[in-house]
Amino acid sequence: MGKLGLSYGGSLDFVFGLVFSILVISIRCEDVEVMNILKKTINAPVTFQWTDPDVCKWKHVNCDSRKHVIAIQIGNQNLQGFLPKELVMLTTLQKFECQRNGLTGPFPYLSKSLQRLLIHDNKFSSLPNNFFTGMSNLQEVEIDNNPLPPWQISNSLKDCVALQTFSAESVSIVGTIPDFFGRDGPFPGLVFLALSGNSLEGVLPASLSGSSIENLLVNGQNSNNKLNGTLIVLQNMTSLKQIWVNDNSFTGPIPDLSQLNQLSDVNLRDNQLTGVVPPSLMNLPSLQVVNLTNNRLQGPPPKFRDGVGVDNIIGGGRNEFCTNVPGQPCSPLVNILLSVVEPLGYPLKFAESWQGNDPCANKWIGIVCSGGNISIINFQNMGLSGTISPNFASLSSLTKLLIANNDITGAIPNQLTSMPLLQELDVSNNNLYGRVPSFPKGVVLKIGGNPDIGKDKPITPSASSHGFGKDNDKDEDKNKNSVDGVNVGIVLGVVFVLGIGVIILFMFWKRSRNHTKKGKKPDAITIHSSYKGGENVVKASVVVSGGGNDALSPTCNAYEVSNMVISIQVLRQVTNNFSEEKIVGKGGFGIVYKGELHDGTQIAVKRMQLGMMGEGSNEFTSEIEVLTKVRHKHLVSLLGYCLDENEKLLVYEYMTRGALSKHLFDWKEEGIKPLEWKTRLSIALDVARGIEYLHGLTQQIFIHRDIKPSNILLGEDMRAKVSDFGLVRLAPEGKASFQTRLAGTFGYMAPEYASTGRLTTKADVYSFGVVLMEIITGRKALDGSQPEENIHLVTWFCRMLLNKDSFQSMIDRTIEVDEETYASINTVAELAGHCSAREPYQRPDMSHVVNVLSSLVEVWKPTKQDVDDIYGINFDMTLPEALKRWQAFEGSSTLDLTLSPSTMNTSGGSTQTYQSSNASSHAQM
Numbered sequence: 001m002g003k004l005g006l007s008y009g010g011s012l013d014f015v016f017g018l019v020f021s022i023l024v025i026s027i028r029c030e031d032v033e034v035m036n037i038l039k040k041t042i043n044a045p046v047t048f049q050w051t052d053p054d055v056c057k058w059k060h061v062n063c064d065s066r067k068h069v070i071a072i073q074i075g076n077q078n079l080q081g082f083l084p085k086e087l088v089m090l091t092t093l094q095k096f097e098c099q100r101n102g103l104t105g106p107f108p109y110l111s112k113s114l115q116r117l118l119i120h121d122n123k124f125s126s127l128p129n130n131f132f133t134g135m136s137n138l139q140e141v142e143i144d145n146n147p148l149p150p151w152q153i154s155n156s157l158k159d160c161v162a163l164q165t166f167s168a169e170s171v172s173i174v175g176t177i178p179d180f181f182g183r184d185g186p187f188p189g190l191v192f193l194a195l196s197g198n199s200l201e202g203v204l205p206a207s208l209s210g211s212s213i214e215n216l217l218v219n220g221q222n223s224n225n226k227l228n229g230t231l232i233v234l235q236n237m238t239s240l241k242q243i244w245v246n247d248n249s250f251t252g253p254i255p256d257l258s259q260l261n262q263l264s265d266v267n268l269r270d271n272q273l274t275g276v277v278p279p280s281l282m283n284l285p286s287l288q289v290v291n292l293t294n295n296r297l298q299g300p301p302p303k304f305r306d307g308v309g310v311d312n313i314i315g316g317g318r319n320e321f322c323t324n325v326p327g328q329p330c331s332p333l334v335n336i337l338l339s340v341v342e343p344l345g346y347p348l349k350f351a352e353s354w355q356g357n358d359p360c361a362n363k364w365i366g367i368v369c370s371g372g373n374i375s376i377i378n379f380q381n382m383g384l385s386g387t388i389s390p391n392f393a394s395l396s397s398l399t400k401l402l403i404a405n406n407d408i409t410g411a412i413p414n415q416l417t418s419m420p421l422l423q424e425l426d427v428s429n430n431n432l433y434g435r436v437p438s439f440p441k442g443v444v445l446k447i448g449g450n451p452d453i454g455k456d457k458p459i460t461p462s463a464s465s466h467g468f469g470k471d472n473d474k475d476e477d478k479n480k481n482s483v484d485g486v487n488v489g490i491v492l493g494v495v496f497v498l499g500i501g502v503i504i505l506f507m508f509w510k511r512s513r514n515h516t517k518k519g520k521k522p523d524a525i526t527i528h529s530s531y532k533g534g535e536n537v538v539k540a541s542v543v544v545s546g547g548g549n550d551a552l553s554p555t556c557n558a559y560e561v562s563n564m565v566i567s568i569q570v571l572r573q574v575t576n577n578f579s580e581e582k583i584v585g586k587g588g589f590g591i592v593y594k595g596e597l598h599d600g601t602q603i604a605v606k607r608m609q610l611g612m613m614g615e616g617s618n619e620f621t622s623e624i625e626v627l628t629k630v631r632h633k634h635l636v637s638l639l640g641y642c643l644d645e646n647e648k649l650l651v652y653e654y655m656t657r658g659a660l661s662k663h664l665f666d667w668k669e670e671g672i673k674p675l676e677w678k679t680r681l682s683i684a685l686d687v688a689r690g691i692e693y694l695h696g697l698t699q700q701i702f703i704h705r706d707i708k709p710s711n712i713l714l715g716e717d718m719r720a721k722v723s724d725f726g727l728v729r730l731a732p733e734g735k736a737s738f739q740t741r742l743a744g745t746f747g748y749m750a751p752e753y754a755s756t757g758r759l760t761t762k763a764d765v766y767s768f769g770v771v772l773m774e775i776i777t778g779r780k781a782l783d784g785s786q787p788e789e790n791i792h793l794v795t796w797f798c799r800m801l802l803n804k805d806s807f808q809s810m811i812d813r814t815i816e817v818d819e820e821t822y823a824s825i826n827t828v829a830e831l832a833g834h835c836s837a838r839e840p841y842q843r844p845d846m847s848h849v850v851n852v853l854s855s856l857v858e859v860w861k862p863t864k865q866d867v868d869d870i871y872g873i874n875f876d877m878t879l880p881e882a883l884k885r886w887q888a889f890e891g892s893s894t895l896d897l898t899l900s901p902s903t904m905n906t907s908g909g910s911t912q913t914y915q916s917s918n919a920s921s922h923a924q925m
C-alpha cells in the first residue's frame with residue numbers, strides 16, 4: 001500500500017471485498033426499526049397493538065411474503081403527532097394512508113414503490129419539493145386540505161406515469177394549471193383531477209382536449225383573477241362525467257357538450273358565462289344535476305327534462321334570460337340579435353346591457369330603434385373579434401350597419417346585399433378578407449383599413465375564423481406568441497451553444513498561450529471509443545508527421561490539449577530517472593512520482609505498470625479518453641501523457657496536500673492536523689460538483705466507479721479534486737444502466753453493482769455516500785479492527801443514524817462540535833444515508849447532493865484569480881451564468897478564434913454542450 005493509498009483493487013481490499021460483498025447486499029435497515037420510530041412519533045394508541053416483534057402482525061400494517069412492509073393504513077384514527085423521515089426507508093411501501101387525522105409537521109419522502117398516498121385532511125406543514133420525482137408507481141394521490149405553504153405543481157409530477165387520481169384541493173397551489181394533464185401528457189390513465197379551492201389562475205389549458213379525465217374539479221380558486229378564459233376545451237373532453245368549474249372568472253358561452261355522453265354533474269355557477277344555453281346540454285340523457293346561477297347567460301331560460309336537478313336559475317340567481325318562464329322562447333328580434341353576437345363570442349358588454357325581451361323598450365347598447373323597429377346597429381370601437389353574421393340581413397328595417405374599428409375577420413356575407421333599407425355599411429379598420437359582394441347602388445360602402453380585403457385568403461393571419469369571438473382570439477394570439485417563442489428559443493439556444501463553445505475554446509486558447517513551449521506537437525490525436533460486448537474499448541494513437549527530430553526519436557511525446565509538450569527525457573529528469581525518493585503513491589496499475597518542471601510547475605507522473613497480459617492498458621487509455629473530454633475545476637487535470645511500447649505515462653497537475661484518505665485516517669502518522677468540519681464540508685462539496693459534472697453536465701454520462709478518499713486529492717488551498725479516471729465508464733448513449741465487468745473497491749461499491757454488475761450513475765452516488773460517512777466518522781468503509789457487526793461502515797452508520805442518542809457518539813472525535821456544526825453534521829449524515837440507500841432509485845442525483853451541500857458551505861471566495869476566472873467565468877458557475885458573463889465581456893474582448901485545426905480536434909472541451917442535469921436524471925429513472 002502506498003502512502004497515498006492510491007490503491008484500486010489492491011490485494012488486501014480485494015480479499016476483504018470477497019468476504020464482505022455478501023454482507024453489503026444482505027444488510028439493510030430493518031423495517032421494524034422504522035416502524036418503531038413511527039409508533040413513537042404518532043403516539044400509536046394501545047388499540048393498535050403495535051407490540052409484536054414481527055411488524056407484519058401489527059394492526060393497520062401489511063407485509064409481502066418476504067415480510068417487508070407494503071401498506072400502512074392508519075386513516076381516521078384521531079392521531080396526533082408527526083411522521084418520521086425514516087419512513088422513506090420502508091423501501092417496499094406501496095400504500096400509505098393516514099387521512100383524516102391531526103398529524104402535523106413536514107410530510108416525509110416515501111419510497112418510489114408507493115402506489116397510493118392518502119393524506120388528506122391533516123395538518124401537514126409541507127410536502128418535499130421533489131416528492132413526486134421518480135414516483136412511477138403512484139396511482140392515487142389525495143392530499144387535500146392540508147395547510148401547505150404556497151406551491152406550484154412542478155414538472156416532476158410527470159414522473160408519476162401511473163397516475164389515476166390526483167386530488168389536491170385546498171392545499172395552496174398557485175400558478176396555472178400545468179399543460180400536461182391532457183391526452184398527449186404522461187398520464188394515460190388519469191381519470192380524477194381535483195384542484196379546487198387553491199389559488200390557481202389562467203385558463204383551462206387547451207392541452208386538456210381529448211383527455212381521459214372523468215372528474216374535473218377546479219372550482220373556487222382564491223386568487224385575484226381566479227381561472228379565466230373560455231370553457232371551449234370542455235367540448236373535446238368526451239370522457240367527462242363531472243365538471244365543477246364554478247366560482248371562477250370564466251367567460252364566453254357554454255360550449256357544445258353533446259359529445260360528452262356520460263356527463264351527469266355540471267356546475268358552472270358563479271362565473272361570467274354569456275350566450276344561449278345550448279339545447280344540446282338540455283337534451284343530454286345522462287345529465288342529472290346542473291348549476292347555472294350567477295352568470296350572464298342569455299336567451300330563453302333553459303328547461304331541463306324532469307329529474308334533472310337545476311339550481312334556482314330564474315329567481316334569486318342572476319342571469320340575463322329574456323323571460324322568467326323556462327322553455328319560453330324570446331321575441332324574434334331578440335333571437336336575431338343573439339344570433340348576430342354569437343359569432344362574436346357573446347361579448348360580456350352586450351350580455352350586461354341587453355335586458356328583457358324588447359330591444360327597443362330599454363336602451364340596448366349598440367342598438368338604435370325608430371318606431372319599434374331597429375334602424376341602426378352601431379358596434380363601432382367595441383374591441384370585437386369573430387365574424388360578421390349573415391343574420392344581420394334578417395333585420396329588414398336596418399338602415400345603417402356600423403362595425404368599424406374592431407378586429408373582425410372573415411368575409412362580408414352576401415346576404416347583406418339583400419337588405420332593403422340599407423344605406424350604409426361601414427366595416428373599415430378590421431381584418432376582413434374575401435371578395436366584396438356587390439351592393440345595390442346608393443349603399444355607402446366603407447371597407448378601408450382591411451389589408452386583405454379582396455383577397456381569397458388572409459395574408460396576415462390574425463383573429464378567428466371559427467367565429468368564437470374575443471377570448472378564442474386571445475388564445476390564438478397566445479399560440480402565435482408561443483410559436484415565436486419557440487423560434488426565439490431555438491435561436492437563443494444556438495447562440496448559447498455557440499457561446500459556450502467559444503468560451504471553452506477561448507479558455508484553451510488562453511491556456512495554450514500561457515503554456516506553449518518549444519517542441520513538436522502531433523498533427524492529430526485520435527481516440528476511438530467503441531462499445532463491444534459490454535466493455536468500453538478505447539484505443540488511442542498519436543500521429544506525428546515525419547521530418548521533425550522527434551519523429552525518429554525513440555522517446556515519446558507527451559501531448560496536451562493546450563499544446564504543452566513534455567518529452568520523456570524531461571520526465572526522466574524531473575523524477576530522477578523515476579527514483580524511489582520521488583514516489584508519492586502506488587496504485588494497482590502504477591506508481592506516482594512527483595516532479596518539477598524548470599518553470600516551477602509541479603507535476604505528478606503516473607507510470608503505468610502493465611501486467612504480463614497487458615492489464616492496465618485499458619485503464620490507461622480510458623483515463624486519457626476521459627480526461628481529454630472532461631475538464632472541471634474539481635477533476636484533476638491531465639497535463640500530458642506519453643505512450644510508446646515500453647512506457648505509458650500520465651502527467652497530472654500536482655496536488656500538494658495529497659489524498660483525502662491521508663487527512664482522514666492517517667493524520668497522526670503523517671504528523672498533520674485533522675480536518676475541521678468546515679474543511680470537510682467544502683471538500684465534500686468540491687467532490688460532489690466534480691461528480692455531478694461527470695454525470696450530467698458533459699455531453700455524455702461518465703461513471704467514475706471508484707470514488708473513495710484515496711482518489712480525492714487536495715491542493716495547497718485544501719480544495720479537492722477527483723482523480724483516477726482509470727475505471728471510468730462511459731454510459732452507452734441512451735442507456736441509463738448497463739452491465740460491465742466488476743471493478744472498483746469493496747466497501748464503496750453499490751450493492752446492485754456488486755451483485756449484478758449493473759452500472760448506473762447511482763453507483764457513484766452510493767460511493768459518495770460512503771465517503772460522506774467516512775468524513776463524518778473518520779472511520780474507513782471497511783474496518784477490520786471493529787467487531788464483526790460494525791466492520792461495514794454503511795451498515796453501522798445506518799444503525800447509528802436511526803438512534804438519536806448514538807448519533808453524537810459516531811462523529812469523528814477530532815471534530816469540534818458546537819450547535820451549528822452539529823446541525824450541519826446532522827444534515828450531511830442524513831444526506832449520506834440517502835446517498836447510500838439500498839435501492840439505486842432511492843438515491844438522489846448528484847445535483848441534489850450539490851444543492852444540499854452548497855447550502856451548508858459558506859460561499860468560498862477565491863483569493864487569487866486562476867486562469868479560468870480571467871473573464872469572471874469559472875466552472876463552478878452554471879453554464880447559463882457563464883454565458884451571461886461572457887456576453888458581458890463580448891464587446892471588449894479581443895477574442896482570437898483562429899485556432900489551428902489540430903487544436904480544435906483535440907480540445908475535447910470544445911464539443912461540450914449543455915445538457916441539463918434533469919435530462920440525465922430522467923434517463924436514470
Ligand SMILES: *[C@@H]1O[C@H](CO)[C@@H](O)[C@H](O)[C@H]1NC(C)=O
Pocket residue numbers: 201202225226228229
Ligand atoms: C386571465 O388571468 C390572467 C392571470 O391571472 C390575467 O393575466 C389575464 O389578464 C386574465 N384575462 C382576462 C381576459 O381577464
Ligand SMILES: *[C@@H]1O[C@H](CO)[C@@H](O)[C@H](O)[C@H]1NC(C)=O
Pocket residue numbers: 206209232233236
Ligand atoms: C377539438 O378536437 C378537434 C379534433 O381533434 C380539434 O380540431 C379542435 O381544435 C379541438 N377543439 C378544442 C377547443 O380543443
Ligand SMILES: *[C@@H]1O[C@H](CO)[C@@H](O)[C@H](O)[C@H]1NC(C)=O
Pocket residue numbers: 267269289290291309310311312
Ligand atoms: C347545484 O344544483 C343542485 C340541484 O338543484 C343543488 O342541490 C346543489 O346544491 C347546487 N350546488 C351548488 C353549489 O349550488
Ligand SMILES: *[C@@H]1O[C@H](CO)[C@@H](O)[C@H](O)[C@H]1NC(C)=O
Pocket residue numbers: 370371372373397
Ligand atoms: C316597422 O316594421 C314593420 C314591419 O316591418 C312596419 O309595418 C312598420 O311600419 C315599421 N314601423 C316604422 C315606424 O317604420
Ligand SMILES: *[C@@H]1O[C@H](CO)[C@@H](O)[C@H](O)[C@H]1NC(C)=O
Pocket residue numbers: 523524525901902905
Ligand atoms: C479534425 O477532425 C476532422 C473531423 O473529425 C478531420 O476530418 C480532420 O482531418 C481533423 N484535422 C486534423 C488536423 O487532424
Ligand SMILES: *[C@@H]1O[C@H](CO)[C@@H](O)[C@H](O)[C@H]1NC(C)=O
Pocket residue numbers: 577
Ligand atoms: C535511467 O534508467 C535507465 C534504466 O531504467 C538507464 O538505462 C538509464 O541509463 C538511466 N539514466 C539516467 C540518467 O540515470
